[in-house]
Amino acid sequence: MSTFQIKNLEEYFQVYRKSVETPELFWAEVAEEHFLWHKRWDKVLSWDFSKPEVKWFEGAKLNITENCLDRHLLNRGDKTAILFEPNDPNEPAQHISYRELYERVNKFANVLKAQGIGKGDRVCIYLPMIPELAISVLACARIGAIHSVVFAGFSSTALATRINDSDCKMVITSDGSYRGGKVIDLKTIVDEALEECSTVETVLVVRRIQAEVPMKEGRDKWLQPLLDEASSECAAEVMDAEDPLFILYTSGSTGRPKGMVHTTAGYMVYTAYTFKNVFQYEEDDIYWCTADIGWITGHSYIVYGPLANGATTLMFEGVPSYPDWGRFWQVVEKHKVTQFYTAPTAIRALARQGMEYVEKYDLSSLKILGTVGEPINDEAWHWYNNHIGKGRCPIVDTWWQTETGGILISPIPFSTPTKPTFATLPLPGVQPVLMDEEGREVQGRSVSGRLAIKFPWPSMARTIWGNHERYRETYFSAFPGKYFTGDGALRDAEGYYRITGRVDDVIIVSGHNLGTAPIEAAINEHPVVAESAIVGFPHEIKGNALYGYVILKPAGEELDPNALRKEINALIAGQIGPIAKLDKIQFVSGLPKTRSGKIMRRILRKIANNDFENLGDISTLLNPEVVEEIIKNRL
Numbered sequence: 338m339s340t341f342q343i344k345n346l347e348e349y350f351q352v353y354r355k356s357v358e359t360p361e362l363f364w365a366e367v368a369e370e371h372f373l374w375h376k377r378w379d380k381v382l383s384w385d386f387s388k389p390e391v392k393w394f395e396g397a398k399l400n401i402t403e404n405c406l407d408r409h410l411l412n413r414g415d416k417t418a419i420l421f422e423p424n425d426p427n428e429p430a431q432h433i434s435y436r437e438l439y440e441r442v443n444k445f446a447n448v449l450k451a452q453g454i455g456k457g458d459r460v461c462i463y464l465p466m467i468p469e470l471a472i473s474v475l476a477c478a479r480i481g482a483i484h485s486v487v488f489a490g491f492s493s494t495a496l497a498t499r500i501n502d503s504d505c506k507m508v509i510t511s512d513g514s515y516r517g518g519k520v521i522d523l524k525t526i527v528d529e530a531l532e533e534c535s536t537v538e539t540v541l542v543v544r545r546i547q548a549e550v551p552m553k554e555g556r557d558k559w560l561q562p563l564l565d566e567a568s569s570e571c572a573a574e575v576m577d578a579e580d581p582l583f584i585l586y587t588s589g590s591t592g593r594p595k596g597m598v599h600t601t602a603g604y605m606v607y608t609a610y611t612f613k614n615v616f617q618y619e620e621d622d623i624y625w626c627t628a629d630i631g632w633i634t635g636h637s638y639i640v641y642g643p644l645a646n647g648a649t650t651l652m653f654e655g656v657p658s659y660p661d662w663g664r665f666w667q668v669v670e671k672h673k674v675t676q677f678y679t680a681p682t683a684i685r686a687l688a689r690q691g692m693e694y695v696e697k698y699d700l701s702s703l704k705i706l707g708t709v710g711e712p713i714n715d716e717a718w719h720w721y722n723n724h725i726g727k728g729r730c731p732i733v734d735t736w737w738q739t740e741t742g743g744i745l746i747s748p749i750p751f752s753t754p755t756k757p758t759f760a761t762l763p764l765p766g767v768q769p770v771l772m773d774e775e776g777r778e779v780q781g782r783s784v785s786g787r788l789a790i791k792f793p794w795p796s797m798a799r800t801i802w803g804n805h806e807r808y809r810e811t812y813f814s815a816f817p818g819k820y821f822t823g824d825g826a827l828r829d830a831e832g833y834y835r836i837t838g839r840v841d842d843v844i845i846v847s848g849h850n851l852g853t854a855p856i857e858a859a860i861n862e863h864p865v866v867a868e869s870a871i872v873g874f875p876h877e878i879k880g881n882a883l884y885g886y887v888i889l890k891p892a893g894e895e896l897d898p899n900a901l902r903k904e905i906n907a908l909i910a911g912q913i914g915p916i917a918k919l920d921k922i923q924f925v926s927g928l929p930k931t932r933s934g935k936i937m938r939r940i941l942r943k944i945a946n947n948d949f950e951n952l953g954d955i956s957t958l959l960n961p962e963v964v965e966e967i968i969k970n971r972l
């Protein structure tokens with residue numbers, strides 16, 4: 338039996354037991370067998386969830402890019418590492434071999450060094466899904482710089498907040514991007530953001546759309562001429578196991594986005610191990626994850642996990658609907674994709690388009706289908722299973738988070754029998770528990786509760802950049818001694834987990850985590866808005882959509898409500914990004930509040946969900962009369 342790959346259910350149970358009974362031995366064996374280390378660790382694990390402090394493979398020395406690139410040169414030099422499929426189907430795909438990727442990463446790393454970037458410096462990457470995005474991520478890791486990738490759909494304000502939070506010294510962007518039929522002017526967004534940022538010394542600009550863009554003297558530099566001058570050999574910086582590898586921001590239920598810090602060795606070992614097992618990757622497979630590298634899914638399962646396994650990872654620049662809704666299936670046929678990993682929101686949108694888009698293409702290369710980002714509903718699961726997998730491809734419903742770094746709960750395909758809407762069983766090393774409202778562990782089967790994890794796993798985030806106390810408070814205070822996920826879950830009679838959704842004020846819209854507080858803050862910036870509250874309501878394609886209740890100042894009551902709705906959404910798009918726009922905006926005279934002044938979101942949520950028959954006791958509210966008005970005028 339190989340330590341690294343689980344091949345059947347019996348092995349899964351054996352390995353799982355070992356990973357719980359002797360976690361250090363288990364992870365040491367995984368780490369020993371499959372990676373390149375400059376120095377072995379002194380201690381596999383030390384941890385204390387009360388501080389919280391977690392260290393994996395302490396004392397080890399390594400560079401993750403040697404594991405993703407150098408060590409494959411001998412046997413896989415000519416194998417395609419990154420298969421780039423452009424937005425425009427008529428533009429040729431690019432097959433970037435491991436050797437070419439190695440050279441391009443090394444050149445880029447030398448450019449970073451020449452521009453004054455060194456170990457520990459933060460580099461913000463704001464790029465579309467083009468090869469340079471993966472290459473710049475790896476180039477940072479090569480020299481020990483900490484990358485902070487910001488999804489290129491975020492607005493200039495959101496970008497500036499993230500650059501400033503971690504004092505980035507450099508921004509890497511492009512002259513623009515293609516997304517479906519649209520061209521997006523990324524450089525202008527960066528220029529606007531940088532008016533608010535004082536730490537950025539250099540902006541490297543990749544050419545993608547051949548646009549004329551203003552270049553600020555002394556600060557902005559075209560990347561290509563610098564690459565042309567650079568050597569294709571750059572010695573990898575030798576990193577400590579616990580040196581930060583990257584920061585990735587995720588929305589919180591309150592306050593500013595949280596810069597989750599992931600470190601080097603544990604993250605590498607865990608993402609590589611879970612990639613191999615969850616996707617059962619074999620040497621000639623063509624693996625495609627449709628996420629953007631701007632999210633954790635792209636970091637762990639487009640870049641690091643696949644490359645650490647010497648896989649071919651497909652990077653897609655476009656969108657599922659361009660030039661038509663057959664695009665995903667056309668790409669699957671064209672490149673003979675074997676593993677396909679996407680989000681429920683995409684599946685629901687695709688399922689609505691009719692079968693002609695699917696039937697046109699040969700999907701027989703597919704072996705395994707994956708889903709991530711939000712609960713998958715029964716209907717979407719069956720459509721995916723029947724029409725894409727043709728009933729023969731196991732679906733891996735993978736549950737995890739930006740904070741967890743890698744997949745924690747998922748079937749192992751061909752081993753774990755799948756069950757629609759269930760993420761099934763924890764992966765080796767993962768010890769989930771369900772907690773009740775009083776903070777007690779819920780034992781047994783056929784139970785539900787709040788999902789927490791009671792033992793560390795190698796790829797967990799170690800802190801929030803610059804705010805360790807917020808990290809403790811957010812994840813380790815609800816249930817002392819345990820990591821709290823913010824999700825609700827149930828465990829069925831077989832011990833399978835089903836994740837039911839967030840139990841905090843994070844709303845998942847089209848697979849994107851959105852905190853209510855920053856959206857409310859954006860709305861409240863409108864000069865005629867007095868106060869607002871956001872809740873989620875079910876949406877056929879997006880999973881959830883946003884419903885806003887807005888109190889206007891007297892001056893606003895004179896204005897055209899539809900024009901105001903547009904202005905409010907424009908504000909949100911400007912402050913956060915178009916993904917956070919509201920589907921419904923109801924103007925109200927008040928918001929239901931407790932006597933201590935707290936907004937009762939539970940009531941607002943029920944009204945938005947058309948479930949207002951049974952609101953419970955509202956007589957203790959400060960202003961119960963407002964509830965009737967809100968129900969009467971609901972949208």
Ligand code: PRX
Pocket residue numbers: 587633634708709710711712713734735736737738739740760822823824836837838839845848849850
């Ligand atoms: O609520 C869970 C949901 O997405 C949240 C994490 O979001 P984010 O940090 O953006 O990472 C998304 C990609 C890993 C979780 O707290 N979620 C993620 N996967 C699933 C899911 N909910 C149900 N089923 C899943 N498979």
